[in-house]
Amino acid sequence: MALINENYLKLPGNYLFSEIARRVEQFKAEHPKADMIRLGIGDVTRPLPGAVIEAMKKAVDEMGRPETFRGYGPEQGYDFLAKKIIENDLTPRGIEAAVDEVFVSDGAKSDTANFQELFGLNNIFAVTDPVYPVYVDSNVMAGRTGVHKDGKFDRVVYLPCTEENGMKPALPSARVDMIYLCFPNNPTGMTLSREELKKWVDHARENRSIILFDAAYEAFIREDGVPHSIFEIEGAREVAVEFRSFSKTAGFTGTRCAYTIVPKEVKVYDAKGEGYSLNSLWLRRQTTKFNGVSYPVQAAAAAVYSEEGKKQVKELIDYYMENARIIREGLRKAGYKVFGGVNAPYIWMKTPDQLSSWDFFDRLMRTANVVGTPGAGFGANGEGYFRLTAFGTRENTIEALERIATKM
Amino acid sequence: MALINENYLKLPGNYLFSEIARRVEQFKAEHPKADMIRLGIGDVTRPLPGAVIEAMKKAVDEMGRPETFRGYGPEQGYDFLAKKIIENDLTPRGIEAAVDEVFVSDGAKSDTANFQELFGLNNIFAVTDPVYPVYVDSNVMAGRTGVHKDGKFDRVVYLPCTEENGMKPALPSARVDMIYLCFPNNPTGMTLSREELKKWVDHARENRSIILFDAAYEAFIREDGVPHSIFEIEGAREVAVEFRSFSKTAGFTGTRCAYTIVPKEVKVYDAKGEGYSLNSLWLRRQTTKFNGVSYPVQAAAAAVYSEEGKKQVKELIDYYMENARIIREGLRKAGYKVFGGVNAPYIWMKTPDQLSSWDFFDRLMRTANVVGTPGAGFGANGEGYFRLTAFGTRENTIEALERIATKM
The missing domain is CATH 3.90.1150.10 (Aspartate Aminotransferase, domain 1)
Structure with a gap:
């Protein structure tokens, strides 16, 4: 049965x-x-911007000719797109990342929901409250929580964002292994300063926990001193993964393209304390359970970075x-x-x-x-x-x- | 940690x-x-066929104009595509399916890999041997198997396909709850007749097990008497889910579109024997962890069904x-x-x-x-x-x- x-x-x-x-x-x-x-x-x-439309139509035309047709692409995305991402979104902010640390996907929703698969069910995760529901629900489905009661799940550490703390969560007092942070935040629209974010990175380094950082709204940052990426913070490459998206910045909500940065230094541990690279694990996950983003969509995303x-x-x-x-x-x-x-x-x-x-x-x-x-x-x-x-x-x-x- | x-x-x-x-x-x-x-x-x-190219470019153009732009679509796919699928792939073969039983996705690989999430970890699953590795690996990652030894995983029921049985697996003798079948088969290229497939459906009905039927290659069937869909078999709507793809039929390996049919009758059970609709569970899974297929890709797939x-x-x-x-x-x-x-x-x-x-x-x-x-x-x-x-x-x-x- x-x-x-x-x-x-x-x-x-x-x-x-x-x-x-x-x-x-x-x-x-x-x-x-x-x-x-x-x-x-x-x-x-x-x-969609005109440059994106033109690039996508050109790529569709390529798919119609035998000499330029593309079948299966790399599950983790084409290098041409990863390179443009690095050159435009990361390098200018002083962030180092290799092509094989950038994983192109069909959406930050899929990535933030699927990434928890790499972690054991015995990890404790923390989320801000209020929070984008996908982080919690995907962990509930996986079995990482207890039951739901009075608007909260057992075994989840909720970090209140209130008027009193200016919508900026305090560091958790209890043990947490996985920490979901989204800044600029959905739904509060608030941000963390570099100093505030550094406290989180330091905390994660001390506890060998991992920060799952959702930066889907970074392009909307207008003020100086607000980090666009967690990787602007020293040491973040050891403890953080970052989710980004073309959805809100370039109008891709119906076109579907996003990317996730997984530095090779980030490690998860087995019961004996031996470390394993999250980058290799995510590659294994994506090559097994995903088949890459549509080529015309990736070509369209690359055009976001044209002049x-x-x-x-x-x-x-x-x-x-x-x-x-x-x-x-x-x-x-x-x-x-x-x-x-x-x-x-x-x-x-x-x-x-x-x-x-x-x-x-x-x-x-x-x-x-x-x-x-x-x-x-x-x-x-x-x-x-x-x-x-x-x-x-x-x-x-x-x-x-x-x-x-x-x-x- | x-x-x-x-x-x-x-x-x-x-x-x-x-x-x-x-x-x-x-x-x-x-x-x-x-x-x-x-x-x-x-x-x-x-x-890609010319009709597909034309439709996709037209859809891309729509995305470039405010009055025809599309943002988030339904996670389970647009009705316009589900209707075409039903009219062309299902109804002519006498298969009934409602629009909300057809789930459009980015690939049969994702769907066959993700679908196991709806099942408890205590289910026993069966696969043919040889088999498309994704069925097994996705279940290993979820924790539904024991360790790997001598080319096999513990707790998996392997159904040998050999020269002796003409590459047609025998019904399992031990308990199984989930059965992966792929016909026409990858890698053997062999098929089951209607009578042979009926034995599997009957077996699943007797045991309240579920058949995860991969029909990605149905369009290549040339002989009469070979079922194109498990839903051509009486009673299959109670026990089967079917995965299909535009990849091999219409050249979509790099364009990415597929669909999965989940009849409302198929049920999984809790420990007390109460039944739950797989259709509702898959909808919950997709709405939580997926954000739908790119609109131009869905428009392209719909054009597969034009004259x-x-x-x-x-x-x-x-x-x-x-x-x-x-x-x-x-x-x-x-x-x-x-x-x-x-x-x-x-x-x-x-x-x-x-x-x-x-x-x-x-x-x-x-x-x-x-x-x-x-x-x-x-x-x-x-x-x-x-x-x-x-x-x-x-x-x-x-x-x-x-x-x-x-x-x-």
Whole structure:
């Protein structure tokens, strides 16, 4: 008799975004004429840059001719893309990385979800609270947690990000072996300074733990002194892996390309204390369970680094960050307490009148016809908060803030 | 201290294709003028069909305009592709499937490797021997096996495919909960008849086990009476999941698209015997750990089902199957015992003079400068066999067989 992976039964039934969709559908059914503006989900709205389109079409044409056709590529991605990544994203920031330390994939979601496979089930992992749910859920499915109770899983170390600590988590006091950090943060939009991040790297080095660093939003950093990569911190190559993505920077959410940097120095240990290279293990994982990213998609990603591509991507990011400014300043002017939105496309606001995050969701939808994301969906400490994103159109963003200012 | 997933340490170090590459490189270094022909790896060589190229470029253009741009798609694939799959691949063969039973993915390799996650670690799985290594290795990594010894893993039920049983595995005598079957088979190229496959479905129904059916090569079936899908068998919707791919049929090895059919009736059980829908579990897995296939790739796959596309794909398959005929008949004429190649792009030959499969590899490379795949790489029962593939160019295929006939 085929038996279920019972860890799946620990997952709570209701997903955040399907519950949002359900409430929106119901409201629209009751108010068919309401002009809804969605600033909830973290999906981009601007088209792919022209340089990317041209490169991708050229690559598709290559696939149609016998002399330039490409079959299976390397599971870890083509060298031509890894080299461009290193030359443009890493070297200019003083980060050293070899071509075989860059693993191209179909998404940071897949990579952050799959990477935990390399670790034993007896590791203890830490996440910030609030947090991007994939880190936790993928570990639940693997069996690295206990049961779910009162919004938390047993055997998980939650690191609260609160108004009191400025949304910056404190170092864990108990033992942790794997630490998920995402900065600029989803959902709070907040960042760590170089000094703050260094404390994490030092802590990991002392404890031989590993930092799984999600840098998917690094391109939105506007301020100096905010590290774009954990590898800007001394010693990070010994203890960190970094996930990056073309999704939000170059509009690849529907095109699918990302990469993960796994330095050869990072080690995991067996029961006897012998170390094994995470880089070799991830290569083994990817060659066994993945078959590489579509060639035209990799060619498209490489075009992000052309002169034209870089200019166009910068325009995209400027566009979204102007939206972020409009939301942040608009909310503040309307009297709300706001985090993020300076170095990130996310704005994390405190709900007024001590409303629960779902109650504020309903009020905002009913009064202003604006849809956002209730903070409670990101963890217990997200309760009382609300996320808006800068990925809408300019017109909708302005109109949404106008409604919040006048109607709420 | 971060601990390794010690199951990874059970994997033997040497990979089949890297050892082949090593030997070929060494030979080429010693014989720089040798004109090598590769009929080893299962990768296609013909370009993508014209209809696919056109559709993909059109979809890329859509991604460049704000009004047609697409961000995140459904993790399980777009309905437009699932509908075409059902209309063209399933309905004409009398197979019922709903749109939400078809899960589009980036490859049958990913799906066959990831699907085992839904099952408890205490399940016993069976594989044929020889076998596509991904089924076994993904289960080893998950911890569903014991150690590796004498070419086999503990706790795995191997079903020998031998000359005596005509490469058709017998039903397992011991308990098994998960059964991997691949027909037309990689590497043997052999198929099961409807009656033979029915025995497996009946066996699974009696034991509430689940058949993980890999139908990646169904498009190469030429003979009547050979099922293209396990769902042509009565009762299979209760016990089977089927993996399919655009890789070999439409030349998508470098473009990446596949799909998996998970009927809503298939159930896995908890310790108390309560059943859970595999379809819901796979949806939960994919929505948590995957972000869907690139939109232009899905649009390209849909074009496989256009009138033009179908004609072009048929030409592709005819081309490869003519290669298969040339290899099969050429080998037979040269006195070799041959399996497969009638309903599959793989030809499985017995090595002559009781040579080991690696010894024959060396002899074929040195004498005829032809590279194939040693059967031992597919399992203990692959020893004494050798795989050639029909995916080369016509010219190379003819030349390779000419050399085998005259030089060996």
